[in-house]
Amino acid sequence: MSDELLPNAGRRSFLVRSTTLAGAGFLSIALPPALGIGDAQAAMAATPAYTPSIWFTITPDGVTTMHIVKAEMGQHIGTAFAQIIAEELEVPWDKVRLDMPLESAANFGIYGLAYTVNSGSVTTEFDRLSRAGALGRMALVEAGAKLLGAKLDKCYASAGRVIDRASKRSIGYGEILQKVKLEKSFAYPADFRSVKLKDRKDYKVIGKSVPALDIPAKTNGSAKYAMDVFLPNMAYGALAIPRTRHASKVLSVDDSAAKGIPGYLKSVVIPDHMNKCMGWVVALAETYPAALAASKALKIETDAGPYGSLSLDDIKADFVALMNKPEEGANWVLEGDVEKSMSGADKTLAVEYSSDMICHAFMEPINCTVMQAADGSWHVHVGTQSTSFARMTLTAYLSMVLGKKQEELSVFVHQYLVGGGFGGKQDYDDVLAAAYCAHVLGRPVKFIQSRESQFAVSHPRTPTLHRLKAGIKDGKLAAMSHDMVSGWMGPRFAVGKKFNNGTDWLQLDSWDDKKQDIDQWSVGGSDHWYHVPNHRVRAWNSDRTTWAIQASALRTVSNSYNMFVVESFMDEAAHAAGRDPLEFRLSMLNGKGGNRGIPNTGHPPGTKSDYYLDQIWISLPWPTDKSWPEYESGTVGGALRLANCLRVAARKSGWGSKKLPKNTGMGLAVSSAEERQSPTWVAGVAEVTVDTTTGAYKINKLTIAMDMGIAINPDNVKAQIMGSALWGAGQVLSERLDFENGLLKQSNFHEYKPVRQVDVPEFDIELIESGRHPMGVGEPASTIVAPAVANAIFAATGARVRHLPITPAAVLEALKALKA
Amino acid sequence: MTNLTINGRSLASDSPPDTPLLWVLREELRLTGTRFGCGLGVCGACTVHIDGQAVRSCQVKVGQVGAGAITTIEGLHPSNAHPVQQAWIEIQVPQCGYCQSGQIMQAAALLAHNPSPSTTEIQDAMNGNLCRCATYPRIAGAVKRAAQMMKEKKHV
Numbered sequence: 009m010s011d012e013l014l015p016n017a018g019r020r021s022f023l024v025r026s027t028t029l030a031g032a033g034f035l036s037i038a039l040p041p042a043l044g045i046g047d048a049q050a051a052m053a054a055t056p057a058y059t060p061s062i063w064f065t066i067t068p069d070g071v072t073t074m075h076i077v078k079a080e081m082g083q084h085i086g087t088a089f090a091q092i093i094a095e096e097l098e099v100p101w102d103k104v105r106l107d108m109p110l111e112s113a114a115n116f117g118i119y120g121l122a123y124t125v126n127s128g129s130v131t132t133e134f135d136r137l138s139r140a141g142a143l144g145r146m147a148l149v150e151a152g153a154k155l156l157g158a159k160l161d162k163c164y165a166s167a168g169r170v171i172d173r174a175s176k177r178s179i180g181y182g183e184i185l186q187k188v189k190l191e192k193s194f195a196y197p198a199d200f201r202s203v204k205l206k207d208r209k210d211y212k213v214i215g216k217s218v219p220a221l222d223i224p225a226k227t228n229g230s231a232k233y234a235m236d237v238f239l240p241n242m243a244y245g246a247l248a249i250p251r252t253r254h255a256s257k258v259l260s261v262d263d264s265a266a267k268g269i270p271g272y273l274k275s276v277v278i279p280d281h282m283n284k285c286m287g288w289v290v291a292l293a294e295t296y297p298a299a300l301a302a303s304k305a306l307k308i309e310t311d312a313g314p315y316g317s318l319s320l321d322d323i324k325a326d327f328v329a330l331m332n333k334p335e336e337g338a339n340w341v342l343e344g345d346v347e348k349s350m351s352g353a354d355k356t357l358a359v360e361y362s363s364d365m366i367c368h369a370f371m372e373p374i375n376c377t378v379m380q381a382a383d384g385s386w387h388v389h390v391g392t393q394s395t396s397f398a399r400m401t402l403t404a405y406l407s408m409v410l411g412k413k414q415e416e417l418s419v420f421v422h423q424y425l426v427g428g429g430f431g432g433k434q435d436y437d438d439v440l441a442a443a444y445c446a447h448v449l450g451r452p453v454k455f456i457q458s459r460e461s462q463f464a465v466s467h468p469r470t471p472t473l474h475r476l477k478a479g480i481k482d483g484k485l486a487a488m489s490h491d492m493v494s495g496w497m498g499p500r501f502a503v504g505k506k507f508n509n510g511t512d513w514l515q516l517d518s519w520d521d522k523k524q525d526i527d528q529w530s531v532g533g534s535d536h537w538y539h540v541p542n543h544r545v546r547a548w549n550s551d552r553t554t555w556a557i558q559a560s561a562l563r564t565v566s567n568s569y570n571m572f573v574v575e576s577f578m579d580e581a582a583h584a585a586g587r588d589p590l591e592f593r594l595s596m597l598n599g600k601g602g603n604r605g606i607p608n609t610g611h612p613p614g615t616k617s618d619y620y621l622d623q624i625w626i627s628l629p630w631p632t633d634k635s636w637p638e639y640e641s642g643t644v645g646g647a648l649r650l651a652n653c654l655r656v657a658a659r660k661s662g663w664g665s666k667k668l669p670k671n672t673g674m675g676l677a678v679s680s681a682e683e684r685q686s687p688t689w690v691a692g693v694a695e696v697t698v699d700t701t702t703g704a705y706k707i708n709k710l711t712i713a714m715d716m717g718i719a720i721n722p723d724n725v726k727a728q729i730m731g732s733a734l735w736g737a738g739q740v741l742s743e744r745l746d747f748e749n750g751l752l753k754q755s756n757f758h759e760y761k762p763v764r765q766v767d768v769p770e771f772d773i774e775l776i777e778s779g780r781h782p783m784g785v786g787e788p789a790s791t792i793v794a795p796a797v798a799n800a801i802f803a804a805t806g807a808r809v810r811h812l813p814i815t816p817a818a819v820l821e822a823l824k825a826l827k828a
Numbered sequence: 829m830t831n832l833t834i835n836g837r838s839l840a841s842d843s844p845p846d847t848p849l850l851w852v853l854r855e856e857l858r859l860t861g862t863r864f865g866c867g868l869g870v871c872g873a874c875t876v877h878i879d880g881q882a883v884r885s886c887q888v889k890v891g892q893v894g895a896g897a898i899t900t901i902e903g904l905h906p907s908n909a910h911p912v913q914q915a916w917i918e919i920q921v922p923q924c925g926y927c928q929s930g931q932i933m934q935a936a937a938l939l940a941h942n943p944s945p946s947t948t949e950i951q952d953a954m955n956g957n958l959c960r961c962a963t964y965p966r967i968a969g970a971v972k973r974a975a976q977m978m979k980e981k982k983h984v
């Protein structure tokens with residue numbers, strides 16, 4: 009290290025900038041006025057800065073700027089990452105800033121895949137951000153010791169200073185950088201393996217509820233979303249609602265009426281290469297209101313395509329037809345002998361569940377601004393879950409549309425705050441359309457989805473159909489089978505995204521010798537953590553559904569329906585076995601066999617589900633030889649941790665002891681979302697009152713216990729739990745999308761109904777900080793609400809509703825069925 | 829041309845008089861803190877004050893504003909000194925933040941007219957403002973906290 013230390017010798021302008029910054033632009037976030045692409049870069053260029061690894065830069069003013077590759081979309085991820093780094097780096101919190109690297113081909117090589125997904129940010133980055141912080145601290149302590157003339161082993165760092173225990177003298181990080189040129193940088197993963205991390209009991213910043221750095225800009229209007237971008241000579245684009253959600257073709261466009269609208273420029277049929285933007289016509293104008301009016305004034309003749317008369321009933325019929333061909337189903341879980349065990353059971357229970365489509369309905373409609381610069385490069389301004397995929401998709405598209413080689417195209421993606429993502433901001437149709445319009449017009453184009461066009465081209469969660477069967481023997485769940493059919497999002501998602509080793513990006517193989525493709529994102533969650541000796545999950549892909557509705561990921565992906573199904577069914581099985589739902593669950597959450605967690609997840613490391621943990625989440629650099637330092641799996645402890653959450657939630661809620669008014673009941677649910685290999689353990693109890701005359705019901709209270717390992721920021725964890733639980737409440741109470749003649753029906757928030765202020769129940773939340781590896785907290789709690797409510801409705805009235813959402817009409821019908 | 833009074837300043841708009849005030853504020857005058865959510869008056873993201881009343885700026889035509897004094901989130905207090913903003917930060921309300929300008933403007937108007945609203949009054953007043961991140965429990969808590977802060981201020 010000492011070789012890297014050069015005495016100051018009066019030079020004020022060392023060029024001590026890491027090459028990682030040389031080509032990078034940064035968007036400063038959280039600091040109003042926030043917008044200033046290049047500002048942060050320029051500021052850093054002017055001062056000697058130290059960037060020991062790609063994740064942060066320390067400047068001589070003592071400020072540490074964390075470079076956040078993840079999207080800031082409500083989870084306060086920048087603050088969480090900064091806490092992790094600051095802990096080991098020992099920088100004072102008030103000197104921490106955030107920025108977001110620009111996405112480009114060059115920066116992709118440095119920062120890797122910028123992709124925020126699957127509740128995986130903290131889980132996958134915690135270990136190496138900790139190590140990066142520790143390495144930076146070690147370099148600074150070494151430099152500081154030298155400047156203090158102190159022995160290295162007598163020096164330590166605290167609050168941005170290097171302190172000599174012997175002399176009690178100290179020097180600040182900023183001062184160190186003013187005096188010496190620090191150049192030693194650490195490569196990942198080679199230099200990261202041996203570093204010693206803090207004992208977790210000594211944490212000072214991790215586990216502390218520091219205020220989120222992005223919040224002050226969100227209370228005075230200065231926060232910058234992509235819609236707040238203005239480029240010189242910019243025009244506006246609005247989408248004419250296509251004839252069908254997917255695969256219609258534009259035959260002709262008559263814009264004579266639009267021509268009468270002042271400011272109208274032209275209408276553009278978007279080329280549908282890559283099967284995106286099919287049937288899209290964008291109206292361009294000098295202002296957004298003019299573009300919107302023009303988009304409605306266009307007369308468009310279309311070929312409705314293969315889905316022009318497809319409706320939800322047809323999809324349901326497809327589902328039934330598929331499920332009636334058992335030999336074609338792919339086995340996702342296969343343990344023991346289900347058929348044999350069923351035939352030997354004392355009692356069997358066979359029921360059917362289903363769920364409706366829902367969509368993300370983020371408050372910020374999708375929008376982006378695209379321009380082609382004078383040097384021919386393309387600049388996309390967008391708030392997205394993956395700037396990397398936005399860049400790759402646009403590059404591939406432009407290469408087709410413009411007839412150029414991909415290497416000849418240079419695309420930059422500027423990231424902004426995301427006004428809600430929930431899995432729905434990882435398709436790039438809008439980017440392609442805006443770029444093509446910018447190309448046609450020769451001007452920058454700001455494209456904004458109206459709420460109506462946003463709903464029309466949303467990427468919904470697939471509808472689903474499930475058939476479940478339980479075999480009860482000696483009061484125990486001896487066998488369980490779960491057949492499920494839905495649209496699989498994976499095959500659609502994989503367009504243009506072959507993984508770098510050439511494998512199918514999103515498909516696993518079935519759990520048998522047939523090696524059928526199976527889409528984890530559509531079946532996950534059905535592989536629950538209960539010990540059931542004979543257990544089978546079989547899945548079918550309704551491919552027509554996938555494409556017709558453009559099925560996609562929605563907060564917790566398949567857990568959002570599978571937890572409803574599994575946890576409702578567990579209640580039914582408990583009652584069929586004549587046992588208390590709590591005691592019944594606990595008896596099976598015993599951590600036996602594959603439910604022990606690592607080292608025995610049921611999937612040998614490096615295969616099956618672990619594939620994703622290894623390769624997709626790691627945002628980079630991707631050591632293809634899997635040589636990164638290993639870190640603890642979130643599965644450690646297995647089902648026993650889930651049992652613990654359930655005990656805590658049940659006790660806090662007064663399960664079995666609290667006196668409840670008439671028509672009021674309590675329901676339980678547990679969840680291990682997001683995936684089998686990345687569980688956050690959570691349990692909840694819903695207390696619900698049903699009006700038996702109308703079927704309407706009210707969620708009075710939600711008690712939730714979550715073991716996320718380490719809570720990086722407990723106050724934010726609680727906020728995330730409440731927000732996601734209310735998201736789950738919307739799914740059971742009121743959210744649904746219809747599909748008719750190839751079109752998604754609901755057009756705005758008067759028809760599509762997320763929860764509002766009046767729907768909020770009382771909350772009682774318990775964080776179980778077990779000290780294990782930290783897991784994602786922004787989604788899992790959303791999955792327990794629907795089943796807990798369904799079970800509570802049953803407890804209150806005896807009515808069992810097996811469909812999401814649970815409408816008052818469905819409750820009434822179930823009540824009637826009871827009487828009959 | 830339409831003359832407007834926004835955040836105490838006189839500003840002119842060249843937009844046709846039937847243009848929704850929202851787009852004049854956002855795209856013409858670049859007061860982008862006011863957000864577009866639905867364009868239909870059903871989400872509250874675009875809430876501003878006209879003469880102290882909370883209105884949905886997507887439902888007001890710029891030609892209708894006349895002499896009305898418009899306050900946007902930028903005018904509430906640029907450095908977050910308004911009690912509602914302070915409460916919002918103290919309670920850490922925003923998640924993605926997109927709906928929050930509207931929530932804050934709605935809450936500020938509520939408290940200006942009703943300094944100590946009950947839980948039901950808060951629910952009623954805030955029910956038109958959607959938050960897809962569902963920060964509702966903290967919104968309700970922050971309205972109460974802001975009311976308390978305003979009272980304390982008066983006593984000083």
Ligand code: FES
Nearest residue numbers: 866867869872886
């Ligand atoms: S944008 Fe005005 S109420 Fe939604």
Ligand code: FES
Nearest residue numbers: 924925959960961
């Ligand atoms: S904070 Fe995200 S919509 Fe309200």
